[in-house]
Amino acid sequence: MEYEGADPGTVRPGGRTARVRAAVLRAAGDAMAERGFAHLDLADIARRAEVGKTTVYRRWGSVTGLVADLLTDMAEQSLPRTETGSLLDDLKANARLVQRTLTDPRQGALFKAVIAAATSDARTAEALHRFYETRVEEWAPCVQQAVVRGELPEGTDPHEVIRAVSAPLYYRFLTTGDHLDEATADRAAEAAAAAARAGVYARPA
Amino acid sequence: MEYEGADPGTVRPGGRTARVRAAVLRAAGDAMAERGFAHLDLADIARRAEVGKTTVYRRWGSVTGLVADLLTDMAEQSLPRTETGSLLDDLKANARLVQRTLTDPRQGALFKAVIAAATSDARTAEALHRFYETRVEEWAPCVQQAVVRGELPEGTDPHEVIRAVSAPLYYRFLTTGDHLDEATADRAAEAAAAAARAGVYARPA
DNA sequence: TCCATAACGGGACTCCTGTTCCATTTGCTG
DNA sequence: CAGCAAATGGAACAGGAGTCCCGTTATGGA
Numbered sequence: 374m375e376y377e378g379a380d381p382g383t384v385r386p387g388g389r390t391a392r393v394r395a396a397v398l399r400a401a402g403d404a405m406a407e408r409g410f411a412h413l414d415l416a417d418i419a420r421r422a423e424v425g426k427t428t429v430y431r432r433w434g435s436v437t438g439l440v441a442d443l444l445t446d447m448a449e450q451s452l453p454r455t456e457t458g459s460l461l462d463d464l465k466a467n468a469r470l471v472q473r474t475l476t477d478p479r480q481g482a483l484f485k486a487v488i489a490a491a492t493s494d495a496r497t498a499e500a501l502h503r504f505y506e507t508r509v510e511e512w513a514p515c516v517q518q519a520v521v522r523g524e525l526p527e528g529t530d531p532h533e534v535i536r537a538v539s540a541p542l543y544y545r546f547l548t549t550g551d552h553l554d555e556a557t558a559d560r561a562a563e564a565a566a567a568a569a570r571a572g573v574y575a576r577p578a
Numbered sequence: 579m580e581y582e583g584a585d586p587g588t589v590r591p592g593g594r595t596a597r598v599r600a601a602v603l604r605a606a607g608d609a610m611a612e613r614g615f616a617h618l619d620l621a622d623i624a625r626r627a628e629v630g631k632t633t634v635y636r637r638w639g640s641v642t643g644l645v646a647d648l649l650t651d652m653a654e655q656s657l658p659r660t661e662t663g664s665l666l667d668d669l670k671a672n673a674r675l676v677q678r679t680l681t682d683p684r685q686g687a688l689f690k691a692v693i694a695a696a697t698s699d700a701r702t703a704e705a706l707h708r709f710y711e712t713r714v715e716e717w718a719p720c721v722q723q724a725v726v727r728g729e730l731p732e733g734t735d736p737h738e739v740i741r742a743v744s745a746p747l748y749y750r751f752l753t754t755g756d757h758l759d760e761a762t763a764d765r766a767a768e769a770a771a772a773a774a775r776a777g778v779y780a781r782p783a
Numbered sequence: 784t785c786c787a788t789a790a791c792g793g794g795a796c797t798c799c800t801g802t803t804c805c806a807t808t809t810g811c812t813g
Numbered sequence: 814c815a816g817c818a819a820a821t822g823g824a825a826c827a828g829g830a831g832t833c834c835c836g837t838t839a840t841g842g843a
Contacts, residue, residue, distance in 0.1 A: 409697065410697060411642065411695070416830070427791075427792065485698070488694070490694075492616075492752070493694060502754055505754060541742060543753070544745035548693070549741075560738075564769070564778045594821075595810080619800080620801080632821075
């Protein structure tokens with residue numbers, strides 16, 4: 374009796390395999406942005422990627438599996454973080470980055486689709502959590518620096534502050550249909566800064 | 579040539595029609611809570627509701643149509659709002675209500691499913707927006723009273739404050755897998771209150 | 784360069800979702 | 814309470830998503 378090999382694509386990841394993955398992920402992103410998560414069709418994606426339908430099913434298995442892979446791919450491309458001298462400006466930069474991402478037609482639709490997928494599939498949810506963890510981790514230092522500078526109380530949880538900036542933007546994005554503009558982004562940053570200064574995110578030492 | 583009648587269920591809404599609607603909505607809620615939005619199957623829902631599969635397709639057409647109806651049904655059952663004398667306590671009551679709702683296994687799964695459905699269907703999105711508009715409208719007065727009492731600056735936008743309470747809870751609920759506890763709810767209320775007091779939600783007069 | 788085999792691609796097949804047709808039940812109205 | 818039509822329910826049907834089989838391509842190692 375022989376052991377079945379690991380998942381397809383792991384033994385010979387070079388050349389064609391990599392090209393197929395890239396083409397399929399791109400096609401999946403396009404399809405998602407255009408038609409949304411619910412109307413996603415693996416056969417259509419295979420056609421767009423000029424790849425056999427069988428291949429897509431074999432490598433990713435299901436729509437949610439594909440979305441999860443797309444997400445880990447997105448997490449790997451990290452954006453450079455700006456670095457001003459003030460907490461509020463750093464948070465505003467972060468807020469505007471999120472705002473621009475969600476407002477962008479392609480990226481916005483993609484995020485909607487990914488979040489939708491995560492609600493009904495554990496693997497996708499896991500990938501999504503890691504994605505945001507990475508992003509939050511990336512921006513946390515600017516809060517830590519504000520603590521060092523004495524702008525924020527000792528023991529302030531940097532992760533919570535960063536999450537507080539994104540939260541209202543995502544909430545608006547998902548539950549109300551309102552357009553996200555720069556003023557909204559700035560207000561999100563200001564709210565987070567105000568709450569942080571008031572010591573809301575300071576753990577009791 | 580005759581005009582086709584309106585949607586089925588509108589001409590004779592009493593008796594059986596109402597029973598069918600109630601049974602199907604209940605079954606849909608159960609199925610959603612158990613299996614999530616992506617795995618939703620109208621045939622299964624019909625079976626649970628002990629109703630003909632044809633009826634479900636004829637009345638609601640698609641999964642998203644059913645979810646939209648479920649949502650308007652939920653919006654109609656409004657919960658009584660508590661009324662303490664302080665802004666922070668009112669906001670905490672609101673935050674805990676949201677926290678309990680999202681934490682509840684059935685309700686939480688239901689909200690996840692509904693939000694997922696709204697990301698890929700305009701009609702469901704519309705219903706979702708109305709749902710949250712209703713809820714926010716319901717709680718806005720307690721912020722307005724705080725303005726009158728002088729706790730908050732003139733021109734504070736009550737809706738924004740209420741949304742600011744929910745936002746971090748939903749953000750956490752959807753993007754991180756963390757458990758929502760009462761401390762988290764209280765912190766959300768405190769953050770919103772702090773930002774409001776700082777004048778972040780005050781429109782420039 | 785050459786070989787073993789991982790990975791791909793096309794097509795046939797299956798099963799399940801969603802539609803259509805028509806007989807039956809049951810609200811509503813006179 | 815009687816009759817008309819709305820609404821339902823079952824069954825047969827159609828179309829498409831996902832699986833399986835097997836021949837073909839091309840990768841990674843010798």
